[in-house]
Amino acid sequence: MPSPSAAPVLKPIRDRDIGARTLAVVTDNTQQSPDAHGPHSAIPADLPTQYAPAEVEGKLYERWVEAGWFEADAKSGKPPYTIVIPPPNVTGSLHLGHAFQHTLMDALTRRKRMQGYEALWLPGMDHAGIATQNKVEQQLGEEGRSRQDLGREAFVDRVWQWKQEYGGRILGQMRRLGDGVDWSRERFTMDEGLSRAVQTVFKKMYDDGLIYRAERIINWCPRCLTAISDIEVEYQDDDGELVQLKYGDGEESVVVATTRAETMLGDTAIAVHPDDERYQHLIGKQIKLPLTDRTIPVVADSHVDPEFGTGQVKVTPAHDPNDFEIGRRHDLPMLTVMDERGVITAHGPFQGLDRFEARSAIVAALREQGRVLQEKRPYVHSVGHCSRCKTTIEPRLSMQWWVKVAPLAKKAGDAVRDGRTTIHPADMASRYFDWVDNMHDWTISRQLWWGHRIPVWYGPEGEVVCVGPDEQPPAGEGWHQDPDVLDTWFSSGLWPFSTLGWPNETPDLAKFYATDVLVTGYDIIFFWVARMMMFGTYVMDEPPFHTIALTGLVRDEHGKKMSKSFGNVVDPLDWMDAYGSDALRFTLASGANPGTDVPIGEDWVKASRNFANKIWNATRFALMNGATVEGALPDASEMAATDRWILSRLNTVLAEADGYYEDYQFAKLADALRHFAWDEVFDWYVELSKTTFARGGRAAEVSRRVLGEILDVTLRLLHPIVPFVTEELWTTLTGGESGESIVVAAWPQDSGFRDAAAEAEIATVQQAVTEVRRFRADQGLQPGQKVPADLALAGTPLVAHEEAVRQLLRLQPAGEGFQATASLPVAGATVSLDLSGAIDVEAERKRLTKDLAAAEKELAQTGAKLTNEAFLAKAPEHVVDRIRGRKAAAEADIARLTQQLDRLA
RNA sequence: GGGCGCAUAGCUCAGCGGUAGAGCGCCUGCCUUACAAGCAGGAUGUCACUGGUUCGAUCCCAGUUGUGCCCACCA
Numbered sequence A: 001m002p003s004p005s006a007a008p009v010l011k012p013i014r015d016r017d018i019g020a021r022t023l024a025v026v027t028d029n030t031q032q033s034p035d036a037h038g039p040h041s042a043i044p045a046d047l048p049t050q051y052a053p054a055e056v057e058g059k060l061y062e063r064w065v066e067a068g069w070f071e072a073d074a075k076s077g078k079p080p081y082t083i084v085i086p087p088p089n090v091t092g093s094l095h096l097g098h099a100f101q102h103t104l105m106d107a108l109t110r111r112k113r114m115q116g117y118e119a120l121w122l123p124g125m126d127h128a129g130i131a132t133q134n135k136v137e138q139q140l141g142e143e144g145r146s147r148q149d150l151g152r153e154a155f156v157d158r159v160w161q162w163k164q165e166y167g168g169r170i171l172g173q174m175r176r177l178g179d180g181v182d183w184s185r186e187r188f189t190m191d192e193g194l195s196r197a198v199q200t201v202f203k204k205m206y207d208d209g210l211i212y213r214a215e216r217i218i219n220w221c222p223r224c225l226t227a228i229s230d231i232e233v234e235y236q237d238d239d240g241e242l243v244q245l246k247y248g249d250g251e252e253s254v255v256v257a258t259t260r261a262e263t264m265l266g267d268t269a270i271a272v273h274p275d276d277e278r279y280q281h282l283i284g285k286q287i288k289l290p291l292t293d294r295t296i297p298v299v300a301d302s303h304v305d306p307e308f309g310t311g312q313v314k315v316t317p318a319h320d321p322n323d324f325e326i327g328r329r330h331d332l333p334m335l336t337v338m339d340e341r342g343v344i345t346a347h348g349p350f351q352g353l354d355r356f357e358a359r360s361a362i363v364a365a366l367r368e369q370g371r372v373l374q375e376k377r378p379y380v381h382s383v384g385h386c387s388r389c390k391t392t393i394e395p396r397l398s399m400q401w402w403v404k405v406a407p408l409a410k411k412a413g414d415a416v417r418d419g420r421t422t423i424h425p426a427d428m429a430s431r432y433f434d435w436v437d438n439m440h441d442w443t444i445s446r447q448l449w450w451g452h453r454i455p456v457w458y459g460p461e462g463e464v465v466c467v468g469p470d471e472q473p474p475a476g477e478g479w480h481q482d483p484d485v486l487d488t489w490f491s492s493g494l495w496p497f498s499t500l501g502w503p504n505e506t507p508d509l510a511k512f513y514a515t516d517v518l519v520t521g522y523d524i525i526f527f528w529v530a531r532m533m534m535f536g537t538y539v540m541d542e543p544p545f546h547t548i549a550l551t552g553l554v555r556d557e558h559g560k561k562m563s564k565s566f567g568n569v570v571d572p573l574d575w576m577d578a579y580g581s582d583a584l585r586f587t588l589a590s591g592a593n594p595g596t597d598v599p600i601g602e603d604w605v606k607a608s609r610n611f612a613n614k615i616w617n618a619t620r621f622a623l624m625n626g627a628t629v630e631g632a633l634p635d636a637s638e639m640a641a642t643d644r645w646i647l648s649r650l651n652t653v654l655a656e657a658d659g660y661y662e663d664y665q666f667a668k669l670a671d672a673l674r675h676f677a678w679d680e681v682f683d684w685y686v687e688l689s690k691t692t693f694a695r696g697g698r699a700a701e702v703s704r705r706v707l708g709e710i711l712d713v714t715l716r717l718l719h720p721i722v723p724f725v726t727e728e729l730w731t732t733l734t735g736g737e738s739g740e741s742i743v744v745a746a747w748p749q750d751s752g753f754r755d756a757a758a759e760a761e762i763a764t765v766q767q768a769v770t771e772v773r774r775f776r777a778d779q780g781l782q783p784g785q786k787v788p789a790d791l792a793l794a795g796t797p798l799v800a801h802e803e804a805v806r807q808l809l810r811l812q813p814a815g816e817g818f819q820a821t822a823s824l825p826v827a828g829a830t831v832s833l834d835l836s837g838a839i840d841v842e843a844e845r846k847r848l849t850k851d852l853a854a855a856e857k858e859l860a861q862t863g864a865k866l867t868n869e870a871f872l873a874k875a876p877e878h879v880v881d882r883i884r885g886r887k888a889a890a891e892a893d894i895a896r897l898t899q900q901l902d903r904l905a
Numbered sequence B: 001g002g003g004c005g006c007a008u009a010g011c012u013c014a015g016c017g018g019u020a021g022a023g024c025g026c027c028u029g030c031c032u033u034a035c036a037a038g039c040a041g042g043a044u045g046u047c048a049c050u051g052g053u054u055c056g057a058u059c060c061c062a063g064u065u066g067u068g069c070c071c072a073c074c075a
Helices: A053-067 A096-114 A129-142 A152-177 A192-207 A261-266 A276-282 A320-329 A355-368 A406-417 A426-436 A488-493 A507-512 A523-538 A574-577 A579-590 A602-624 A639-660 A666-695 A697-719 A723-733 A756-778 A795-808 A843-867 A869-874 A877-904
Strands: A080-084 A116-121 A211-221 A226-228 A233-249 A252-258 A269-273 A287-288 A297-301 A312-315 A372-386 A395-404 A422-424 A454-458 A466-467 A517-519 A545-551 A787-792 A812-814 A822-826 A830-835
Touching: A053 A579, A053 A723, A080 A096, A080 A507, A080 A517, A096 A152, A096 A545, A096 A574, A096 A579, A116 A507, A129 A152, A129 A488, A152 A488, A152 A574, A152 A579, A192 A466, A192 A488, A192 A523, A211 A320, A211 A812, A233 A261, A233 A355, A233 A723, A252 A261, A252 A269, A252 A276, A252 A312, A261 A355, A269 A276, A269 A320, A269 A517, A312 A320, A355 A372, A395 A877, A406 A426, A406 A523, A406 A843, A422 A426, A426 A523, A488 A523, A517 A523, A523 A545, A574 A579, A574 A602, A579 A602, A579 A639, A579 A666, A579 A723, A602 A666, A602 A697, A602 A723, A639 A666, A639 A697, A639 A756, A639 A787, A639 A795, A666 A697, A666 A756, A666 A795, A697 A723, A756 A795, A756 A822, A756 A830, A756 A843, A787 A795, A795 A812, A795 A822, A822 A877, A843 A869
Parallel strands: A080 A116, A269 A297, A422 A545, A517 A545, A787 A812
Antiparallel strands: A211 A226, A211 A395, A233 A252, A233 A372, A269 A312, A287 A297, A454 A466, A787 A830, A822 A830
8 A cells, every 4th residue: 555655656536536537637736737728637746757666566466466356256157268377486486487478478367357258367386396305405405404314204394394485485576577366276286185186196097007117227316316307307518538448358358438437347248239240259258347257248239339439339237228228138137336326336446436436446447457448538428417406317227106108198299289289389389299209208206305205005025005095005014105206297297187176076177177378488398288288188188278378488688598607697576676567577578479589688678667657658648638538439520530540540459469469479469559559649649639639629528538548448458468557547547437447447349440541641641740850850950949831731631730730840830021941842732931041952952862862763663663574464463553653652752852952953 | 310490780589472670779959848768850781691483582492601499328
């Protein structure tokens, strides 16, 4: 609520008891300026000339929430419109990427709400298993403690505490952004209901044979001490060392290459290609493995590429995924030589060494034996890193739970193929298909504490005895629950229906599933989008979204990725503080070309702030001049051409805007609205209206109503993108009838009114005014300088606008002693000016000459085209017509310019 | 190694077969009583390169170069 000391801002009129509804005014100011323009103009003297977002935003947001406008009703008869938020990780705070996507989602739901849909934007957060656990462990580390010190239960409690604190920060940021989410439906992936959904799906998949347990090579993070899935591994080029090692001696020796020499301790075979003639004699032989007392066989396996290196490969089944497969094929022993932290466990001199220490120690030892034949250093190769902590991944043999992906992915792919779900923009669909059509099985168990514990209980022999959620573990000793938790993406994959109450058949689920659109970045197609599609089609038998609208990533003003190491990360709060939430939102929307990255810089936010301020001041002007939305719009027959023109344009823009909204073309939308509002309404229409208002009478009355209409509709069109400033102004403009708010105002509709004649007429006025302005500027006339002029406008569209033209151009009537020293033909009329000898003949001649040259060039070009028979024969008629038109225009220009030049001489 | 995308004004990007556009920046002049967070006027581009298709190409096709991203079990 505003405090009395707050700077004056526009307030809703209902805060004051004002009789005249045609006027909306501010605050507690009682001073009124002289009535300059008639009975409607009672204006406080100190009306602020700048929009102050900080004064408005918090207050409005609280009002919206209190009014319950963002709360959806599952029982309403209105058609549903649903968006579930991509739940931000509780780990942190929202960045510009969130602000960007939230702006789009908010705009979509706000518009649909105004259109009469039961609009639900469901908020929530993701527990982000590994990420959050790492953060909390880090925090503990600073206290000199580890999670093991706390124990599982205490540690999980600690994470919940953390969630309370940081989750709140995220919610606060969403409020600042103006997110119109339904707070009564806020969800968290670790909530009881969502946990139950997780267990229920797990059970169903287990029963359907889609979840299984298997020992395989997985990506292991020796720092996080957990398995991670393929897509959680980030590959980057690292400098390493490729060494060629000689195993065995004499005839029966082989040379293998490796970048991970330490794994040789776990070698259990040498492999060569079965058809490799060089090595036929070796197949089946035993080779002495250096540094150990073991001998290993040479096996033939077609996986080996004879062209690569020596064509002889060391095989370490327990520490390399390919070798694991070879090992399986040849029934080799799986020898694990490292523990979960990457420390060597194999007996011998290297035991207890870290894997990297062991690597150099082993190479050194082999070198001493003369077994290192070649060393390439640096050897740049691609190495997997944990996406959470950047530690080098260690492939590790381990027992894990898996999801059998193929059947699920098939359904997920089909949903897009058969059109039940549309991917937007369409060319992003290929990325989606690439993934769902080639997905490997998914490791879902994680050796973490923070997350959904796997709902499986084992008996004393390690056998699975039951799978939750409804089965109780049997009584007796020796039963225990699986200690692992599920991959965080398992629960977020259920988000579109778990948040609506599934597995219960809730009214929410019936009303709001499937959701309408998913707005998210193309970077998580694999992590999240594909998985939601899999779970949705599998569990609900219906894909979770009708449309997947993919956004680009927010980048800095030079298109560079925002990252801490570049130091170019911006906290959205900083810009919101400085320029207002609307400014940030408008900027983000302006950059939103579907699927394309969005660069953003502070200057651009500033420019949007300027636009918000422009809207503010234009509305201020309108209010001062008595713009109103009271009563019906006057009949077109009563309107001046300016009124008909702007209403005609309004409807055109409205239709355009609707198209852009429906097509997620926010950049084009923002551009169209800014252009219409700023250039056409705030500039031309307002300027032209000034004359009308000054003159008064019925014409002024009509214009006041039209101006009110234009603003009313324009504000509503803008509201989904810039909710705050539009709300503040709209409630003022409309008098805030019965507590109404633009949030629940009806979306404007195209009335169908168009007036091509008026549009043409105003175009002529604009052209004429611009032309004379240019002349004035060329002549060096001060903009404020009044110039006596004689306007011969008879027979032109300008005749009805003489007064406005004179005012816009600072032209005085030709009085006594008028002497035309310059006269220029504009739009079929002639404007004669008395410049009292001040005319700059040279400047004008230069300009005319330049224009003449351009016109002659145009004439030559069009003339050539029109005598080109091939062109005439093949070009479509409308194109030929256009060229003819251009030629005629060029001829007219030449005649006019020649005449003007003659007159100058 | 595969796949996809992009190269247009100083910057960031629209346009995608018929005379090159926007925002920001830049130059000039203005405190014109809604707004200097503003107003008026202005300048700026062999639309990466080379060929091809076409009456006509920034736009379609092929190749070249540069650049970005994604995928991959490169010992």
